[in-house]
Amino acid sequence: MASGEFVLETDDLSKEFKGFFAVRGVNLRVRKGDVHALIGPNGAGKTTVFNLLTKFLTPTSGRILYKGEDITRTSPADIARKGMVRSFQISAVFPHLSLLENVRIALQRELGTSFHFWKSDASLAALNDRAEVLLDAVGLTEFRSHMAGDLPYGRKRALEIATTLALDPEMLLLDEPTAGMTHEDIVRITELIGKVAQNRTVLMVEHNLSVVSNLSNIITVLQRGEILAEGSYDEVSKMPEVISAYLGTGNG
Numbered sequence: 001m002a003s004g005e006f007v008l009e010t011d012d013l014s015k016e017f018k019g020f021f022a023v024r025g026v027n028l029r030v031r032k033g034d035v036h037a038l039i040g041p042n043g044a045g046k047t048t049v050f051n052l053l054t055k056f057l058t059p060t061s062g063r064i065l066y067k068g069e070d071i072t073r074t075s076p077a078d079i080a081r082k083g084m085v086r087s088f089q090i091s092a093v094f095p096h097l098s099l100l101e102n103v104r105i106a107l108q109r110e111l112g113t114s115f116h117f118w119k120s121d122a123s124l125a126a127l128n129d130r131a132e133v134l135l136d137a138v139g140l141t142e143f144r145s146h147m148a149g150d151l152p153y154g155r156k157r158a159l160e161i162a163t164t165l166a167l168d169p170e171m172l173l174l175d176e177p178t179a180g181m182t183h184e185d186i187v188r189i190t191e192l193i194g195k196v197a198q199n200r201t202v203l204m205v206e207h208n209l210s211v212v213s214n215l216s217n218i219i220t221v222l223q224r225g226e227i228l229a230e231g232s233y234d235e236v237s238k239m240p241e242v243i244s245a246y247l248g249t250g251n252g
């Protein structure tokens with residue numbers, strides 16, 4: 001169904017690697033305003049689905065719709081322009097520039113600025129103000145003059161979120177946002193995602209189930225490339241088929 005209710009939909013999406021279906025017949029429906037998590041045991045196909053949605057991979061068959069529009073063959077850059085942005089991969093952090101400069105560059109990129117426009121002092125000041133607001137939103141104001149490369153890992157990811165937010169995406173795709181983080185960083189980034197999700201739609205692949213239960217209102221569980229279950233965390237975590245998939249004893 002291509003209605004306004006769903007921001008992102010897949011229609012019988014499949015990806016085959018030399019006879020092996022990493023993703024098979026997936027019909028994903030991401031509702032506007034939801035924080036939707038994609039979970040599943042190792043090898044379930046989460047990363048492949050994510051890469052299909054963000055156009056890092058081409059589907060073997062099926063369609064992807066963004067706000068009702070077929071984007072199956074649209075380039076990642078064009079999709080970003082339509083408002084769907086993948087964090088952590090797209091937004092490069094420049095290690096030898098300060099945090100403020102990193103966010104400013106992202107803002108300039110978003111605006112597709114002509115050089116001349118930004119030559120005026122007023123527009124440069126406006127850019128600085130917006131960069132400060134974004135740094136504040138991710139809790140990095142006190143580090144604004146530090147070089148990005150000097151930041152610890154968790155804060156670097158927060159900076160990446162700030163540069164992603166500079167694009168003002170309607171829909172944010174997060175690929176394992178807490179991977180490799182310390183407990184303290186996880187708490188901080190979870191809070192941050194909760195905050196930035198307030199006026200957007202978020203789809204995230206996440207291994208940490210406590211992060212999933214804290215943040216997402218709907219969860220799709222994948223197993224062997226197919227959707228096994230869907231529902232709230234409370235619902236899916238009680239389903240015997242989900243429990244057995246996670247215990248590695250499920251036979252589908």
Ligand SMILES: Nc1ncnc2c1ncn2[C@@H]1O[C@H](COP(=O)(O)OP(=O)(O)OP(=O)(O)O)[C@@H](O)[C@H]1O
Binds near residue numbers: 042044049
């Ligand atoms: N490029 C590829 N060529 C061949 N097989 C692949 C390729 N990419 C993924 N696969 C296979 O597809 C299946 C799904 O992989 P995928 O990485 O999507 O799973 P995942 O759910 O993200 O797993 P994990 O939790 O371990 O990251 C796996 O069996 C994997 O070996």
